Amino acid sequence: QVQLVESGGGLVQAGGSLRLSCAASRRTFYAMAWFRQAPGKERDFVAAISWSGGRTSYADSVKGRFTISRDNAKNTVDLQMDSLKPEDTAVYYCGAQTGPHQFGFSGARGYDYWGQGTQVTVSS
Numbered sequence: 001q002v003q004l005v006e007s008g009g010g011l012v013q014a015g016g017s018l019r020l021s022c023a024a025s026r027r028t029f030y031a032m033a034w035f036r037q038a039p040g041k042e043r044d045f046v047a048a049i050s051w052s053g054g055r056t057s058y059a060d061s062v063k064g065r066f067t068i069s070r071d072n073a074k075n076t077v078d079l080q081m082d083s084l085k086p087e088d089t090a091v092y093y094c095g096a097q098t099g100p101h102q103f104g105f106s107g108a109r110g111y112d113y114w115g116q117g118t119q120v121t122v123s124s
Contacts, residue, residue, distance in 0.1 A: 002026055002113045004094045006123035009118030012084055016122070020079040022094030022115060027051075032077045032099040034068065035108055036090035043093065047079060058107045062088075071114075084122045091117040 003025040012018050022032065033048035047068040048057045056068055067080040077094065094115040099109030 002096065004086055004096055004115035006092065006094050006115040006118040009092060009120045011121045011123065013122050014084060014086055014122055015086050017080070017082045018084065018116060018120060020081065020092055020094075020120070022077045022079075024075045024077070024096060027072065027075050028098075029096045030099045031105055033095045033097070033105060033111065034072065034077075034079045035095055035111075036088075036092045037092040037117075041090075042084060043108045044090075045106040046092070047109070049077060059106070081120070084117055084120075086122045086124045088120060089122050092120050093117045 001078045005023045008018060009018040029051045031048055031050045034046040036046050037043040045059050046062055046068055048072050049068045065083045070077045095111035096113040097110055097113045103110035
């Protein structure tokens with residue numbers, strides 16, 4: 001059974017920073033990503049990274065503010081979030097993709113495993 005466990009969420013003021021971490025119970029994934037879901041909205045893509053080549057992809061709304069990284073030795077993927085805005089408030093989910101998918105990095109349907117989510121709240 002594959003497990004993804006997120007940590008690092010919390011409450012921060014606008015302009016502040018948070019670092020999220022996702023620990024995977026196994027090493028072999030094609031890619032891992034962060035998505036977020038605000039109340040009443042769909043789960044939206046935030047950032048993704050390929051497990052082998054370090055290829056990254058970001059949503060336009062977070063480019064230049066968020067950085068995704070991986071530590072293969074620890075089986076973790078982190079999301080450094082800087083210059084946070086109130087509109088970044090959401091539950092953030094870690095997802096793992098076991099192979100290339102027609103939905104690419106940014107489609108939630110392309111991910112096979114999900115963590116339980118961690119709340120990020122940015123106050124104005």
